[in-house]
Amino acid sequence: ETGVTQTPRHLVMGMTNKKSLKCEQHLGHNAMYWYKQSAKKPLELMFVYSLEERVENNSVPSRFSPECPNSSHLFLHLHTLQPEDSALYLCASSQGGRRGGYTFGSGTRLTVV
Amino acid sequence: DQQVKQNSPSLSVQEGRISILNCDYTNSMFDYFLWYKKYPAEGPTFLISISSIKDKNEDGRFTVFLNKSAKHLSLHIVPSQPGDSAVYFCAAGVNTGGFKTIFGAGTRLFVKA
Numbered sequence: 001e002t003g004v005t006q007t008p009r010h011l012v013m014g015m016t017n018k019k020s021l022k023c024e025q026h027l028g029h030n031a032m033y034w035y036k037q038s039a040k041k042p043l044e045l046m047f048v049y050s051l052e053e054r055v056e057n058n059s060v061p062s063r064f065s066p067e068c069p070n071s072s073h074l075f076l077h078l079h080t081l082q083p084e085d086s087a088l089y090l091c092a093s094s095q096g097g098r099r100g101g102y103t104f105g106s107g108t109r110l111t112v113v
Numbered sequence: 114d115q116q117v118k119q120n121s122p123s124l125s126v127q128e129g130r131i132s133i134l135n136c137d138y139t140n141s142m143f144d145y146f147l148w149y150k151k152y153p154a155e156g157p158t159f160l161i162s163i164s165s166i167k168d169k170n171e172d173g174r175f176t177v178f179l180n181k182s183a184k185h186l187s188l189h190i191v192p193s194q195p196g197d198s199a200v201y202f203c204a205a206g207v208n209t210g211g212f213k214t215i216f217g218a219g220t221r222l223f224v225k226a
Binding site for chain 2: 006035040056091102103104
């Protein structure tokens with residue numbers, strides 16, 4: 001148990017579907033993140049929430065919509081995705097500054113068909 | 114433009130020998146650097162970090178070296194063990210620059226028994 005739990009672990013969806021990824025952290029951290037990992041590319045920061053307020057939005061297409069209802073939960077709502085959105089989506093959390101590193105979840109492997 | 118670069122996609126080392134993973138960065142404002150380790154089907158886990166005011170940080174078998182003039186850091190693992198086989202990500206950020214930590218593309222380490 002890593003302290004950051006992501007569900008589902010795997011997701012296959014059509015381009016017209018709507019689905020949501022869920023992340024939950026049990027560490028009492030005050031910041032949560034969504035990262036995208038595509039094959040042979042760096043992890044790309046998508047969104048950051050601190051104290052439930054979105055503080056970073058890295059020019060992510062509007063077909064990705066984050067939601068942070070409280071400090072322990074983070075969602076990524078997906079609609080009308082493209083095949084190139086297929087990737088590993090990682091959730092992370094941290095307490096305050098970044099020097100101590102993030103705690104990552106195991107990720108959701110998303111395939112868009 | 115990648116601000117954090119890991120130019121070696123993979124590295125193979127014999128058990129017991131030293132593993133050296135390299136990372137270059139372009140942003141001279143970065144003031145903290147981290148290494149993460151990732152096993153298949155798991156999220157990255159924080160390994161070791163270094164502040165820009167230091168040039169070396171050691172934790173057991175892992176040592177990170179920072180050369181600010183060359184904008185280069187490296188992770189040394191000695192002695193290498195088969196369980197160290199994983200993908201290693203270099204990351205960097207500016208502590209007062211919001212919540213952005215920039216990751217490299219990763220280096221896959223194989224430690225042969």
